[in-house]
Amino acid sequence: MxxxxxxxxxxxxxxxxxxxxxxxPPYPSFVARFKPxxxxxxxxxxxxxxxxxxxxxxxxxxxxxAAAFGAAQGPGHWDRASYVDExxxxxxxxxxxxxxxxxxxDWFDAQARDWASxxxxxxxxxxxVEALKPAVARYETLFSADDRPEGIAVLxxxxxxxxxxxxxxxxxxxxxxxSQSERLEPAGTPRVVVEGKYRRVVPQDNLCLIRSGQDWxxxxxxxxxxxxxxxxxxxxxxxxxxxxxxLTVGCYANRYxxxxxxxGREADKSFGMSWWHSxxxxxxxxxxxxxxxxxxxxAMKYLSALGPAAKLKLYHEVTVAAAGExxxxxxxxxxxxxxxxxA
Amino acid sequence: MxxxxxxxxxxxxxxxxxxxxxxxPPYPSFVARFKPxxxxxxxxxxxxxxxxxxxxxxxxxxxxxAAAFGAAQGPGHWDRASYVDExxxxxxxxxxxxxxxxxxxDWFDAQARDWASxxxxxxxxxxxVEALKPAVARYETLFSADDRPEGIAVLxxxxxxxxxxxxxxxxxxxxxxxSQSERLEPAGTPRVVVEGKYRRVVPQDNLCLIRSGQDWxxxxxxxxxxxxxxxxxxxxxxxxxxxxxxLTVGCYANRYxxxxxxxGREADKSFGMSWWHSxxxxxxxxxxxxxxxxxxxxAMKYLSALGPAAKLKLYHEVTVAAAGExxxxxxxxxxxxxxxxxA
Numbered sequence: 001m002x003x004x005x006x007x008x009x010x011x012x013x014x015x016x017x018x019x020x021x022x023x024x025p026p027y028p029s030f031v032a033r034f035k036p037x038x039x040x041x042x043x044x045x046x047x048x049x050x051x052x053x054x055x056x057x058x059x060x061x062x063x064x065x066a067a068a069f070g071a072a073q074g075p076g077h078w079d080r081a082s083y084v085d086e087x088x089x090x091x092x093x094x095x096x097x098x099x100x101x102x103x104x105x106d107w108f109d110a111q112a113r114d115w116a117s118x119x120x121x122x123x124x125x126x127x128x129v130e131a132l133k134p135a136v137a138r139y140e141t142l143f144s145a146d147d148r149p150e151g152i153a154v155l156x157x158x159x160x161x162x163x164x165x166x167x168x169x170x171x172x173x174x175x176x177x178x179s180q181s182e183r184l185e186p187a188g189t190p191r192v193v194v195e196g197k198y199r200r201v202v203p204q205d206n207l208c209l210i211r212s213g214q215d216w217x218x219x220x221x222x223x224x225x226x227x228x229x230x231x232x233x234x235x236x237x238x239x240x241x242x243x244x245x246x247l248t249v250g251c252y253a254n255r256y257x258x259x260x261x262x263x264g265r266e267a268d269k270s271f272g273m274s275w276w277h278s279x280x281x282x283x284x285x286x287x288x289x290x291x292x293x294x295x296x297x298x299a300m301k302y303l304s305a306l307g308p309a310a311k312l313k314l315y316h317e318v319t320v321a322a323a324g325e326x327x328x329x330x331x332x333x334x335x336x337x338x339x340x341x342x343a
Numbered sequence: 344m345x346x347x348x349x350x351x352x353x354x355x356x357x358x359x360x361x362x363x364x365x366x367x368p369p370y371p372s373f374v375a376r377f378k379p380x381x382x383x384x385x386x387x388x389x390x391x392x393x394x395x396x397x398x399x400x401x402x403x404x405x406x407x408x409a410a411a412f413g414a415a416q417g418p419g420h421w422d423r424a425s426y427v428d429e430x431x432x433x434x435x436x437x438x439x440x441x442x443x444x445x446x447x448x449d450w451f452d453a454q455a456r457d458w459a460s461x462x463x464x465x466x467x468x469x470x471x472v473e474a475l476k477p478a479v480a481r482y483e484t485l486f487s488a489d490d491r492p493e494g495i496a497v498l499x500x501x502x503x504x505x506x507x508x509x510x511x512x513x514x515x516x517x518x519x520x521x522s523q524s525e526r527l528e529p530a531g532t533p534r535v536v537v538e539g540k541y542r543r544v545v546p547q548d549n550l551c552l553i554r555s556g557q558d559w560x561x562x563x564x565x566x567x568x569x570x571x572x573x574x575x576x577x578x579x580x581x582x583x584x585x586x587x588x589x590l591t592v593g594c595y596a597n598r599y600x601x602x603x604x605x606x607g608r609e610a611d612k613s614f615g616m617s618w619w620h621s622x623x624x625x626x627x628x629x630x631x632x633x634x635x636x637x638x639x640x641x642a643m644k645y646l647s648a649l650g651p652a653a654k655l656k657l658y659h660e661v662t663v664a665a666a667g668e669x670x671x672x673x674x675x676x677x678x679x680x681x682x683x684x685x686a
Contacts, residue, residue: 170512
């Protein structure tokens, strides 16, 4: 058993962990371990938005960003997923990760600066970039299995052994190294600057992002049926609540996304990604809202019925970003896209 | 908004509350306020156990304890409830409260010393006494409405205004004044001493007791139907899990009890009462076990559908008792009764 916080990020505590030293979680979970040389990372969401069948401009924008990922200083890992938003638009998002934000910045300036600023001609399609460049003390990951990294964890040096800080409410906070000395409270309000079809967001401090996923590719038929019939509809309902009514609980935007494989087909993987006013509001929704309690209850019932035989893989990454670590721009998107809803 | 911990029980903190100072709960709750002169209380459970129809000895024992409650230095408040235990025995428990443990002790020595020690002839029925005499810093109460005290709160000076420490996991701990400076961790193992049909329990430190109740007497027909159809069966299932399999999660014994009115008829009130190895294990069950998540989810769904119009009243009291504050004796009871299961 080890702490989710790696040795080199231990600091003098002014905030207590919720659990005492002797706490033992009831089932194993793992976190991504980065080389101590990695001090910051970059997580960037490149979105293409359109209504109905994809127009040529959307296909072009997707091809363009994929090609850019292959250029010098491109991301160490990327994947793609899609969903239909509350306005009925399809959003296809290419999500890319770097373990060095300077490399991300150099790449972005060279390859993608124009992509979401309207320099390219876009007909019938919007584009957006939502990017964070958090210090490693500002995010945490969690995995139900140690052999299937996703998201930022693909760039890690490897997985931890079993960690102590999980399986209780407040675990995500306790896994974020900066929580040792800070409450991670939000400050300020995002502000939208409109320049014609181009909008950018002046960010707030300690904005929170979660990407929380499930992978049912390896499930045998009976477990797959249990997941798809007993758990997925409950998850979908909670994700739709956050998408449509999230602002009432501090969630700026939620996307329940289906991962696409390299051929653009739906993979047996999905994730929710959401932007929150604060980690505290994400915590409150998770631990007390009927929609999330239903999700958590269904998942716990499923996992306790199957025990260690369960082949469903779960993971998440949670980031609390300083204002200076955020970048949001939208071109030709409807005004309820992503962080535009926060203003 | 006020703290659940009264001014006169504030102490130097070495343990942090889970919530920051600015936290605002999403709905109101109240706690019992005792006069500062009250330093300890007594909570005593007098049980009568039998199989099938009540034998004369059981009726006599119930009459006897009720008469004793009326004697000098008797309890300030008592009620009665019954349930069928995991061995198929009916248990009728008379629960009495004092706001001065010395008065309880004097009363007990004069009126009830023989009651559970086999001095009375008991044919076809067992009796037991489970009593705590906690310092006021060792328990907390919580009420959804400020006009319906139950349990120890009936002896209080009154109810607080809206308190801050509730509506999140860990709230009960944060409301117990001693949690300001102690983790309330258990020590030792209860030990049963058998003397023929008489058994007593040598207690452990920081044993935890919860009494958690619901009162649907005031609900109009549609709300009553929602409670009885949507919530109660889920509650019952969780209570049966704790009764039958509680030892796997740190619960020594659980009783899901129906309150009896003075004529012995079932009132529209019930409560669960359970003995736990530790407050921490009660917290873990509550916040992570599928059976309690289902209860909590059903209750939250119900309460959020009804909003402030809900007429269902909820309350609980949670105590963490030092070894010297506990008293357990059983006469002629089966060996899985109450704390006898703890050994």
